[in-house]
Amino acid sequence: MSTLYIRPPSRYAADNEAHLLELVCPFAQVSHDGSIEREGAAPLQDLSGSAAKAQRVVLLLSASDVTLLRMQVPPLSAARLKAALPNLVETQLLDDPSGCVAVAGASSDGLRTIAVAQRAWLELLARTLIAFGAQRVAALPAQLCLPCQPGGLTAAIGERDGAIDVTLRLSEHDGIGMTIAPAPNQGEGREALEALAHEVIRALLAVVPEAPIALYVPQSALGTYREAISDVAMATERIGVFADNWPHWIAGARGATLDLMTGLGAAGSPKRDWRTWRWPLALAAAVLAINAAALNFEWWRMKSEAKSLRSTMIQIYKSAYPNESVIIDPIAQMQQKIAIGKRNSGLSAQDDFTAMAAVFGETWSRIMPGKPELAIAALEYRERSLFVRFKPDAETPAQQMQQMKTALAERNLSLEVAPARSAATVWQLRSMK
Structure with a gap:
């Protein structure tokens, strides 16, 4: 499954949707086998074709746009937890929780990691990518996509319009982001970049006063940051500078589980594009129409054949019994006439x-020789069935019933046990023809 990874700018850098499309975003296009096919930085609007072709688009949201909270959550179902999250995080936020999206992660050590982001910003990103033709969109906190360094922290920087976005992963479940803007008197060009590098190093040492720091910077700024570290006291011992690259971001994104797009519900899901299904649907409709036409033709043929057979049977019945005026079921009436004719002729x-x-x-005398005839109380005939009722105090020949049934079946008679009467066993005989 091909995936397009994009690191969009922070929401403070994009004033509106038109400005968002013009901002340059680092991206990487990854094939289904995990290899990077294409990477670089381009305006978001130039990535529309790649977003439409990719089976999944993953946004690594700026760490300054996502607040991570680590807190206890009552044991609730997924639906109830989603409804309760705004109230649970209300005291931890400066913004109105109704304008935010909150997503809870899995429970660990009795605590859950909750990611909170502005709803309007997520909706803008989702709407833009869906308009590009993206099939599936996910939004992950960038701070949780950095490598987790045991006993230390990981930081990464990104340049945005002269400012520096700093992403920090403090632990397995925690991370923050901050933006460092250039001072008015820092000048331009290399001088401004060096001044910003010193500001970033001092800020990292202030935020993390003791732990070692792995700092990822763009390849072009690698030398500048190494020089800045050598100029700041204590920085050389605690900060290691490495060239930033996409493989560690992709590896972290695959392990991240907090997808903020799930908090948007239907607003974060692209509408189904039925245009891609038009030929399969047309083929299915054609097959259905052909089958329906074939079934209707077969039904019409069988109905015509049944009508023709009935007309033939009625004609035969009328030729045999011309005086009969009411013909409802010619087969049953013919059988009845034949039976009456046999009786009238002595058969x-x-x-x-x-x-x-x-x-x-x-059959009784052959199967059960020596049985007293007084064991049979009565023979009754009704509804073309013969009922044999035994005496209540007589021994019922239950063991020989199967033999009787087999012998009677050879004579086209069926034998069944009818409901008992006055505690007496009753057999029922019927013709099998």
């Missing part, structure tokens, strides 16, 4: 009482 049907009783008696 019994499979489900007649006589035929069923004869088959049952023959």
Whole structure:
């Protein structure tokens, strides 16, 4: 997955959206295998094409724009915690919490790291990148993307319109940012850069009076800062100067979990671009239409065939029974007429009482020889079924029932146990034809 990393300026440097587009931002374009394909610095508007092509855009927000708080948070669900965060951080902020976005990290040692940033600034960044065509946007605190130095701290500087943005990572969960502006009497060019370098070194020693400091500076300013360290007392022993590069920022961003864009909700999510799906959707619609047409054609064909078969059956029934005027179900009526004709000619049907009783008696005498006939209390015939009811005090031949069922099935009769009557077992015989 290709990712575009951008370090936007602080919100104080961008007066409006038009000014934001003109500000130069360091960037790095990383391929799916983690290699840096392209890096440099360019105005934000020149990165619109790269943002549209990248599958993810990651903003490393200026440390001065993000406040990190380390505090205890009551055990709440994710939804309740999101609603409660403005009230929890209200006493820690100078701004109105309703105009801020607060995102809580995972719990560690009973505490959570909470990142707070201005909502209007995040919305401006999100709106700008979404207008570029960015698919996914994340915003991470830059101070948490610096390498964490055990027993010391890490600092990085960035030049913005003559001023210096200083990013400091104090610990695993804490970091701050500050801006150092040039003094009015510092002059211009190299003289101003050297004066700013001395100001940065003195500020770092004041903020961190004892711990060692790893300072990352632009490659072009590496010599200037090394000279400034040699001019400031105690700086040589405590501050190490290194050339800034994208690999350590990218490694830190991959390990960061506080994404401030998640606090914006739908405002920080790009709208789905259905234009990229137009051909797949058109193909799916065409396949659906073809299948619907095929199903309708098959239904129409089967309906026509059923109508033709019914017309043929009615015609056959009318030719056999011309006096019948009401024809609802020609098959059932034909079966009924055939059964009546068999009875009138002296032939019994499979489900007649006589035929069923004869088959049952023959099977009973063959399967259960020696059983007393008095064990059967009655034979009843109703609804084309023969019911055999045994006496309550008689021994019910349950063990031989399976043999009876098999033997009757050979004669096209089914045997089932009907609901008992007066504690007497009842068998039900039906024709299987």
